[in-house]
Amino acid sequence: MALMITDECINCDVCEPECPNHAISQGVEIYEINPDLCTECVGHFDEPQCQQVCPVDCIPLDPDRKESQEALQQKYLLITQA
Structure with a gap:
């Protein structure tokens, strides 16, 4: 799954x-995560770094973007090869 910011x-x-994939950017009102670039830090770290540093715990998994560990790994490989 990709992450989202609430x-x-x-x-x-x-x-x-x-974010090692540069998936997070300032949106109109709050920060946003590009789900096409979010790998939950798979390939970089053991846990999503944005969740680790967020002081208000507002970065859950996006229930509309379910992805397996294998899919996240494949996305990581595509992003890092580009």
Whole structure:
């Protein structure tokens, strides 16, 4: 699954620089995660780094973007080869 940022986001700016895939960017009102670039840090780290640094715990799994570990690994390989 890709991750998502909820309305509880306080725009603290700590998640964006932690994303190794550059999937996080400032949206109109809050930060957003590009699901095409989010691998939940598979291939880089054992746990999603954005979730680790978020002070308000507003980065859950996106229930509309279910992906297996294998699919996330394949996405990582495609992103890093590009």
